[in-house]
Each structure stands twice: as structure tokens, then as C-alpha cells.
Amino acid sequence: MPKRVDHRERRALIADALMRVAAEQGLEAVSLRHVAAAAGVSAGMVQHYFRTRDEMMVFALAVVSERNETRVRRAIEALGATPAPRALLRAMLAALLPLDEERRADGRVALAFLAYTAVRPAVAAALHDETAALRAFVADRIAAGSPLVTEGRVDPERAAVGLLAVMEGLGIYVLGGHYPPETALAALDAQLDLIFGPEPPTRDRAGSARRRRSA
Amino acid sequence: MPKRVDHRERRALIADALMRVAAEQGLEAVSLRHVAAAAGVSAGMVQHYFRTRDEMMVFALAVVSERNETRVRRAIEALGATPAPRALLRAMLAALLPLDEERRADGRVALAFLAYTAVRPAVAAALHDETAALRAFVADRIAAGSPLVTEGRVDPERAAVGLLAVMEGLGIYVLGGHYPPETALAALDAQLDLIFGPEPPTRDRAGSARRRRSA
DNA sequence: CTCTTTTCAATGCACTCGCAATGTAAAGGC
DNA sequence: GCCTTTACATTGCGAGTGCATTGAAAAGAG
Numbered sequence: 007m008p009k010r011v012d013h014r015e016r017r018a019l020i021a022d023a024l025m026r027v028a029a030e031q032g033l034e035a036v037s038l039r040h041v042a043a044a045a046g047v048s049a050g051m052v053q054h055y056f057r058t059r060d061e062m063m064v065f066a067l068a069v070v071s072e073r074n075e076t077r078v079r080r081a082i083e084a085l086g087a088t089p090a091p092r093a094l095l096r097a098m099l100a101a102l103l104p105l106d107e108e109r110r111a112d113g114r115v116a117l118a119f120l121a122y123t124a125v126r127p128a129v130a131a132a133l134h135d136e137t138a139a140l141r142a143f144v145a146d147r148i149a150a151g152s153p154l155v156t157e158g159r160v161d162p163e164r165a166a167v168g169l170l171a172v173m174e175g176l177g178i179y180v181l182g183g184h185y186p187p188e189t190a191l192a193a194l195d196a197q198l199d200l201i202f203g204p205e206p207p208t209r210d211r212a213g214s215a216r217r218r219r220s221a
Numbered sequence: 222m223p224k225r226v227d228h229r230e231r232r233a234l235i236a237d238a239l240m241r242v243a244a245e246q247g248l249e250a251v252s253l254r255h256v257a258a259a260a261g262v263s264a265g266m267v268q269h270y271f272r273t274r275d276e277m278m279v280f281a282l283a284v285v286s287e288r289n290e291t292r293v294r295r296a297i298e299a300l301g302a303t304p305a306p307r308a309l310l311r312a313m314l315a316a317l318l319p320l321d322e323e324r325r326a327d328g329r330v331a332l333a334f335l336a337y338t339a340v341r342p343a344v345a346a347a348l349h350d351e352t353a354a355l356r357a358f359v360a361d362r363i364a365a366g367s368p369l370v371t372e373g374r375v376d377p378e379r380a381a382v383g384l385l386a387v388m389e390g391l392g393i394y395v396l397g398g399h400y401p402p403e404t405a406l407a408a409l410d411a412q413l414d415l416i417f418g419p420e421p422p423t424r425d426r427a428g429s430a431r432r433r434r435s436a
Numbered sequence: 437c438t439c440t441t442t443t444c445a446a447t448g449c450a451c452t453c454g455c456a457a458t459g460t461a462a463a464g465g466c
Numbered sequence: 467g468c469c470t471t472t473a474c475a476t477t478g479c480g481a482g483t484g485c486a487t488t489g490a491a492a493a494g495a496g
Contacts, residue, residue, distance in 0.1 A: 032337065124329050124396055125246060127398065134397075134398065134399055137397075159419060160415070167405075168408045172383050178393070182338065182345055183345060184353075193386060204374060
């Protein structure tokens, strides 16, 4: 059955194996043979769908950000139509945090890629637009939803930069095992409190009302 | 002149070369031979002072955190005796941000190590205490210096977690070339504004008064 | 049928890796 | 004087790497 195969499917299969290897043993362990073994295929097949290792890496990087995009979209859709800006941001950022094992694995890969691209600036350029768009979106939601903005006490652009940095930093700490997921979520809520002002007393989530120790 | 050599000095020399290699080509390019070449010595000598590659890595990691410690100490000392909590935190966190080329190089190495330890949990344990101590210190300074804490609008523990996460995240973004140093500093100041309340009008730095575009 | 294209598998090559083993030369200890 | 210890340098081995090459088998196209 050689002729008729779905390239995207094969590449996805291989990328999946790559992610497993990278998550378990680090990016430096990602070799043609290891990935092939993890995928249960021959090394020749991997080479057939990715002519070079770098090509495989770039594809895997795209898979990671695509997965995150999907997570964010689903989290937002789960909120229904026209969610409040704060709730929307919370759902979005929480979706990007490595709070379960699946996202932890992806996060490890993303972290490895971060270090990888820090040395290959050409590959990193694609991420710039992504971050810029994300920041603009966050800034817009902050401007639309925070009363502190109209009071002039919060600058949406800087708050957006800070909020995304908090998310990124919390992700790092959780991945490193410094904080448990609850602490990261609590810190995220605290940050939203700072930006949006104290939560009006709603009866939905625990929010930031109850205090827990954080280490 | 074989007998009398300073081991610490030699190891520092080698670690220095390791840092250069890691900063320029990534941690995966750190091999006995590369490091030896960068240090201008033979591979045998490297092997003499570090019996295994992992031993060399661990030492280099210690060098990185020691450098950061030195930077923080100097930045704080430059503030004179009994600095205000907010100024102290600003100086400390700014010292940890990759704002010049030297710190950028160190930051790249630290980032690579982050990904490295994410796969070797045993090595990461040492970093936990460091982070915990740092967080406790930051929380203490926030509790001592922020009027919002006594008003109950800021929880020092969570604010400390958030503040450190902001620093970490900003560092990542700056390293990735997403933000220029000024934007990172502005975001850091904005975060301090959120935690400590609006700055009383002092005539020292630009602080957060002037607005600039951020991307 | 033949011919071509696609899909995979296997092999080999040149290279790098960590690390052990070995050798050599210099500085004390005696 | 010798002898041990330290401080390197050199070499080599087995393993692993990316990648090019080769080949084979299957499915249309004509």
C-alpha cells in the first residue's frame, strides 16, 4: 500500500514520537534513530518525511504552538459567548500553564525549544509575531475590562507585558517543580486582582478569597 | 611547574570557556574538546579537572548562580544602608534581568540549564531551596514596604511569587529578543507599582511616568 | 503488460562524542 | 641520589550521530 499515504498524518505521528523523546530525555536526545524507535518505524521512514533533522525540529515546534493554540481556543469557547475580559484572560493563561501531565510534557519541549532558539535566532523570528499578537490581544482585553485603566493607574500595554511574563515565569517554576499547580493558579489570580482591581464578590470560583500557603 | 597549581583557578578558567561555548552555540555543543579548545588547553587537562562531563556541568551551573548572587549583592550595596523595600527589590530584580551582553550570555546559559535540569530532576533540587529563600526574602520586603498589604489588598506571599515570575518571564522574553531591555524594565516598574501602589512623586528616575511603546 | 512514482528499509560513511588508558615531565619527600 | 605524586598530553576505543546512497516493493498511469 505504498502510494496512498497521508503525509500530514505520518509527519504528525513522527512529531508525536519526537515530543515523547524530547519530554522524557531532552531535546539533545532527539535523533533520527531515537525518534524512529519511539514511533515504532524505521529510521529510513523518518528520513523520508523529514529530509533533515532541523526540518523535523521546526515542524515539532510548530506542533507545540498549534497545540497551545487549540487549548486556548477550547478554553475560551467553554466560556460561552462574550465572556468578561478578566475571565477570558484567566481561562486563556491557565490553559497555557503546565498544570497537568500532558501540558507539562509539552512545556518541557517548549522550554527546550526556547533554549534551542536562543542560539538560533533565525528560528526564533517566527515566535516574535506570535508573542506580539498575543500581547496586543491581552492589552486590548485589559483596556476593555479594567476599571483601573480608566483611572490611569494601570497602563494596558505594560500590564499585558507583565501578565504574560507572569504566565511564562510561573510556567517555568511549575516545570522546575518549584511550585505546585495550585500556587501558580493562585499567583495568576493575584496578578489579575492587581490589574483588574479586587474581584467583585461573585459566587462562582474560589478565586483569590481563600488564602493558602504557597511554597 | 606541575605540582603547585590552584585548582579553583583552573576550574574557573575551564568553566569560563564552557560558558562562552554554551552562550554561543548552546549547551549541547558543550563537549570536552570544544571547551578545551575555547579555553586554549588540551582536552586531557579538562579531563584532569573534571572527571566527567556532568561534573563539569554541575560546576558551571554553580558558577552561574554565584555570578547572579554577586550581581545582586553589588546592586544592593550600591543603594547604601537601609534602602527602601521597593528600591531594594527593584535593584535586585533588575540585576537579575539580562539587560547587558554579559548578563545575556549568562542568561542563555541559565536558560539552557533550565531545560537541562527539567529532564534531570536530581540536579534541579538544589535550585528549589534557592528559589524558596528568594521568595521568602521578597515576600518579607513586600510585607514591610507596601501599604496595600496592610489594607489587605495584597498578599505578600502571592505577590512575591508573581513578582519573581515577572522577572523570570521578562528575562525569557528579553533573551528571546521579543522585548528590548527598556520594555522589560518598564514592565518591572509597572509591576512594582501594582504591588506597592503608585509611586510617590520623587525626582530620581523616570520610573513609570513616561510612556513608551513596548514591542 | 511496462514504466514511473511513491514509500519505505538497509547500509555505509565520515564525524563527534565521553571516557579510559597510557605516557611524560616536573616538583617535592626522603 | 631515587621515588612518589601531581599535572598534564596523547591516543584509541566503542558508541552514536546526521545524512547520502542504494534497493526493493507496491500502486497507479499509459
